[in-house]
Amino acid sequence: MELRALKAFVEVVRENGFARAARRLHLTQPTVSKAVKQLEDELGLQLLDRVGRQSRLTAPGRLVFRKAEAILAQGDDLQAELADMRGLRKDVLRLGLPLIGSSILFARWFAVFRRRFPKVDIQLVERGSSHLEQSLLAGELDLAAVLLPVAKPFAWQEVRREPIDVLLPAGHPLADRQQLAFKWLAREPFILYGAGFALNAIITGACRENGFEPRVVAESGQVDFVMELVAANMGIAFVPRMIAEHRPQPRIRRIPVVQPGIFWHMALIWRRDGYQSAAAKAWLALGKEMAAGQGSA
DSSP: OOHHHHHHHHHHHHHTSHHHHHHHHTSOHHHHHHHHHHHHHHHTSOOEEEETTEEEEOHHHHHHHHHHHHHHHHHHHHHHHHHHHHTOOOOEEEEEEOSSSHHHHHHHHHHHHHHHOTTOEEEEEEOOHHHHHHHHHTTSOSEEEEESOOOTTEEEEEEEEEEEEEEEETTSTTTTOSOEEGGGGTTSEEEEOOTTOHHHHHHHHHHHHTTOOOEEEEEOSOHHHHHHHHHTTSOBEEEEHHHHHTSOOTTEEEEEEESSOOEEEEEEEEETTSOOOHHHHHHHHHHHHHHTTOOOO
16 A cells, blocks of 8 residues: 555545645646545545545545544654654744634744744644644644644643633623623624634534524634624624734624633644654743743743
């Protein structure tokens, strides 16, 4: 079984198509199709159910995809560790950060890290939590900042735990309340975040805990745009408190949520059995200093 064929198959699944996978791998589409077909022939199983331009994983395909991601990640770990041992690898930190809150949490962190380790090249990826977790499992990242909880393959180190507040238009009938319970919001139009944002699951989970499904009227991956939609009286939204406090908006009221209280619990995660470079270990060590208020030089 060739790693090249496994890589092609994994990229087809992750990119949801042969054409996009080919572009990512810098190969032709026929080459990718041939590699996947050879893998299926070797295994004697159909891995993808091809319907028109769409391809869906079969039951064997799901198993092979999960195992292939792990095999490819272990291969990347082996190459990186051997390169470090030979002294041939330039210090690189492949870091994934979320689209929400990174500027507040990590800007100073970056500056301190750069002063201490000027020779480390930071390769940054900014995506939602679910996408970052997939990239970690595929061996494409060393560390990622995501919302807890995370699955068993990951170890984690806490970064910040912050309450999530509700945002209402200033003229809303509930805007003068000191706090709000979720059950009072059941009939409100909700503005959520884009696909792949773990914050959505926290919000919808609290709704279901209170016996209702949210009526979603808009979604966006940009906090500023979400807040402008609230100010325009399109609906209500939920934002971690520290982020809302950094973006004061006179047309919006920010109110704490209780019953249940919900939290934005950010952590740095990595593959529990993965290889950690010196740069990754240094980033984690600095994180502990930052959390203790000591990271300043």
